Amino acid sequence: MTSLSLAEAVRQVTAGNPVFETAEAEIRGVTYRAFCNTPPHIRALMQASRAAQADGTAEYLVFQDERWSYDEFCNDSNRLAQALQDRFGIAKGDRVGIAMRNCPELLLLITAIASVGGVAVFLNAWWTTEELDYALEDTGLKLVFADGKRVQRLRPLAAGRHLTLIGIRDGEPIGDKVFSEILAGISEADWPQVGINTDDDFAIMYSSGTTSHPKGVVQTHRGAINAVFTWLMQAALTPVLDPPEDPDAPAPRPVGLVATPLFHVTATHPIFLLSLPAGAKLVVMNRWDAETAVRLIRDEKVTRFLGVPTQSADLSEAASRLNEPLETLDFLGAGGAKRPAAQVEELSRRFPGANIATGWGMTETNANGIGMVGQEYLARPGAAGRLYPPVQELRFLGDDGGDVAPGEIGEITVKSPCNMRCYLNKPEATAEAMQDGWLRTGDLGWIDPEGYVTIVDRKKNIVIRGGENIACLDVEGALHRHPAVAEACAFALPDARLGEVVGAAVQIRPGRAVTEEALLAFLGEHIAHFKIPERIWTQPDPLPRGATDKIDRRALRAACLPEWPGVRAPA
Structure with missing residues (x-):
């Protein structure tokens, strides 16, 4: 490692490559810092990326037996x-x-x-x-x-x-x-x-x-492009902050595996769109299968894997089962959900040639945000990382909307040209989330003196199941459609593989009877399978309420947890 600070490394990289220069830009009446020499839109990005793709001759896309x-x-x-x-x-x-x-x-x-x-x-x-x-x-x-x-x-x-x-x-x-x-x-x-x-x-x-x-x-063209060049800049910063042993050794061509759904920002932005100017080849999976992923990584010499933490664990187990070392992997990242801290060291041992990485971003930020890789992650497996420079700003806000002191827990709030334009047809939700260019993320966390952020909780009632965000009210709304359900409350249950799964509790109307199996079957007709609770608790009495007469979600979850497999009842 060098003695350069992150800010010094950013200045050095920017001075050596004008594509990373930034300037103030007024966007929808708000002043941001944005890249000023990047392609202006996606079509221009494709055209400008031809040089990085061997003037168009490089093999770019692989899907089953098809190649482009x-x-x-x-x-x-x-x-x-x-x-x-x-x-x-x-x-x-x-x-x-x-x-x-x-x-x-x-x-x-x-x-x-x-x-x-x-x-x-x-x-x-x-x-x-x-x-x-x-x-x-x-x-x-x-x-x-x-x-x-x-x-x-x-x-x-x-x-x-x-x-x-x-x-x-x-x-x-x-x-x-x-x-x-x-x-x-x-x-x-x-x-x-x-x-x-x-x-x-x-x-x-x-x-x-x-x-x-x-x-x-x-999302706008500028938002997506600024996110892509933010990630490109992180790749340029790595050898400055951590010089390789042999700086003249040629690096292998990056090859990315598309293992997560392309209707999610994790696959579209830091894998697909980034592959264009990075000169990377893409190998696309139709659906996730760990053993298929192992064979593709081996045969196509995949260097970059980015998926939800569940997929990293599946990949590790399948590689061990098939006795495949996957030596070409040099990056094993996680997004969409927090990776369990214990998994970080395990992955490092299983894939010693790969840098284990984590990232936090949102659909609302074009997936840009916070991250870290390699030794800094191994040293802080419970943290989310540092804010990616150079176009983002970060604050932690209290309930009163003011900044909290460093080290104190506040709502993670980010400002950058990557932020969304709005929520479609939802001006009130947009105004609540976006204030003077700052996006209130709903995630709670704190920052240490070195700039590393730890996320501790979510203000929003969302269950993150293997990288899929599930609104509790979405599940509750479907449950309330059943004629036997008087009231319903959904919440997160811990799961060793997926991180979280959905649980729910319902009050059954007087004079009605319904089984858990019948409720689950009913939900299958109204919401996607990944939103369906793993367990539904039923009771004839009203669900517990707090001082404001709202259902006390936390108390209800705490009452149900002792009956959830693998969770010990509190002393």
């Missing part, structure tokens, strides 16, 4: 962009839905929609028809690209919403139109010529919150 060079990927993106314009009349600002599991078409849609100035709307592939209907109403979508299972879920909604469904892969036989036929008449296409402002909308991604419905997070 970078130029081939860009050409297919441009073919799709032309079809969006010519066949469907997609113009600047128009929204296009994406509903599918991971596949190459999903990546092509992200770039093609962005290239024509459209706005990609990511629909969670696990949502039920009922949940999809809410998002369609919220966004006004009329065009959705979907795979087979998603076409089936969307079909009951299509006629009433005048929705056109474009079938992808197994969805082609049942879609209104066939994806492969749309592109069949276009062999090559130039880059679209639509003018795009850096502060135009780029995407809408849904994030669970404290309301019964998810919130549509509106």
Whole structure:
């Protein structure tokens, strides 16, 4: 390690590479510090990244037995962009839905929609028809690209919403139109010529919150680009802060495994979008399977793995079972949920050549935020890391909205050009979360004298199950639809593998009877499977309440925990 401070290293890297220079920028009436020499939008990012991808000749994308060079990927993106314009009349600002599991078409849609100035709307592939209907109403979508299972879920909604469904892969036989036929008449296409402002909308991604419905997070081109170059800068800072033993040794080409769903920001931003200027190759998994991941890492020489902590544990166990050392891995990161501290040392022993890393970010921040890697993480396995420089600012606020003293617990509040533009159609929620450019995250934490942040709790009533954010009120709302349920309360239960799972308690109406099994079956018709509680406690009496006559969630959870497997009752 050098004796340079982080601030000194930032100055050194910025002086040596003008792409990392920053300047003040006024965005929607607020002054931020932002990168000033980066590509202004996603289409320009793709064009500028060609040099990093061996002038377009490098193998860029691998999916099962299909492969694309970078130029081939860009050409297919441009073919799709032309079809969006010519066949469907997609113009600047128009929204296009994406509903599918991971596949190459999903990546092509992200770039093609962005290239024509459209706005990609990511629909969670696990949502039920009922949940999809809410998002369609919220966004006004009329065009959705979907795979087979998603076409089936969307079909009951299509006629009433005048929705056109474009079938992808197994969805082609049942879609209104066939994806492969749309592109069949276009062999090559130039880059679209639509003018795009850096502060135009780029995407809408849904994030669970404290309301019964998810919130549509509106991201801009500038927000996504500033996040990407923030991560690029961290890679440039690493050899300055921790010089390698042989600085002249050539580094292997980065190869990233896409193991998490691409309708989540963890996969789209720090894996896919970052891969473009980083000159990285992508290997895409359709769905998570640990043994398949081990074989792909081995065969494709994957260097970078980023997933929820559960996947890191699964990967470690599968690699041990298959006796595969996975020596090409040099980065093993976690996002979406906090990794158990005990797992950090275990992963370091299992993969000695990999830097174990953690990161904290939000859909609302384009995944930018806090993180650390290597020895600093091993020394502080319970912390979240330090704020990524250079465009972010950080505060910790008390309940009165004022700053708390360093070392005291406060609400983590961040300001950067990466922050969302707004919550779609929710001005009150936007005003509550965004104040003078500062985003109140709802997470509670504290910062030590060296700048390392530890997250201790969440103000929001959210369960994080293996990286999936689940609003308690979403689960409660579904439970309340059952005629036998008088009141319901959902809460987090600890889980050794997933970190947290959903638990719930309900009061049964007088004169009614319902089993836990019947409630679980009922929920399966209304909410996605990952939101369904692992255990439902039923009782005839009202649920406990606090001084304000609201259900006392913490007291209820504490009362249920002794009956949860593996949890010891308090003395």
